[in-house]
Amino acid sequence: MASRTRILLFVVVLITLSWGVYECKYYYSYYADLKDRPWAYSRDENTPLLVGTWQGEFRDPDNVAKTIRLTIEPPVSDEERSRKAARRTRKRSSFSRTDKKWFGGEATVTSVRGKEEYSLSGHVRTDDGHQLGPVRFSTDDGIGPVRSNFNLHSASEGGTWQDDELTLTIGFTYTTKTGSSHWSSADPRYDKKATIHFSRIKP
Template identity: 70%
Template sequence: MSKGFKLLLLLLGLAALSWGMYECKYYYSYYADLKDRPWAYSRDENAKLLVGTWQGEFHDPDGVTKTIRLTIAEPVTDEERARKAGRRARKRSGLGSQTDKKRFDGSATVSSHRGREAYKLNGHVRTEDGHQLDVIHFQIDDELQALRKNFTVHSALEGGQWQDDRLTLTLAFTYTTATGSAFSSSADPRYDKKITVRLSRENHEHFATN
């Protein structure tokens, strides 16, 4: 057997070993998420998860009718999982082993005749199956573009729930003045008003309760 052929076999063996390690890391991460994040991942392509896009309508504390479209993103996308699996481990921690298994991020838009409000959001599920939600924090995507003289969404209170194609949230608000500052008054109940909105998975009928 020539030296060149032996070298070729060695290179092929190293390539196979590297690919095997990549596959192990990728699928270990995936199956760990199936177990730890059942609200975000499922082997069933038709499973109804918290992850996805939801929509609904509500009336803000000023009585303005608004439409909310809310997207909860996958904690780790396939592309991110593949990229992380391909990296050489520098620490003992496994792929994503130290991440917060109950956290989620996303975005939302709220539309009305007054204009469009764009938000980033983050929150946590309270239960292992994810059907009970903790506080969801909303942050205006661009403060310079924030609507003035408007009740903007500040948060969704602890106690939100989702089941199948229905998501129920109770929204709290912050009033933005004409100068862009926040304002509140204990003498006016609008500033402390909470609104319950029932959202449906996109492409399903939705409704709201105020």
């Protein structure tokens, strides 16, 4: 009986220690992100962040009116943080400290030409995240999502975010009917960029 009690106590202690380690790893990661990524995380749910959903309007080089919606996701979701905290061994990360400034997400553009869907990735240039580096738009197959259309290519360095306003200057790539890219130095449309002023879409 005493042996069974000792085993039970050992199991309880082991579970308690495991939970304590999990809690320490989870909250260490969370508080590190509060410090290193103030543009993505805040303990105050009313604090405006770069993370979120944004919408803007623009005209492409063919003067087609389009609506764009961006969703910038938290660099580490709660689920991912929980999984990492639950690991017994820690995998060596290939990312450096500069990747604390990385963000990713999705973009959708709608117009009479159809729906364009992209993945996006970029970096903030400053610790507070208000100055942005280049933002790249891509598709799974590497081909423009809509044919015979000026699709998104990238936003140039110099974008800004403050409170509920986001500004990006976006360049385009033309996708032909066959799915290939086309550019002509003789046609000024191919060098045209659009400065887009986004507003936050609140849940």
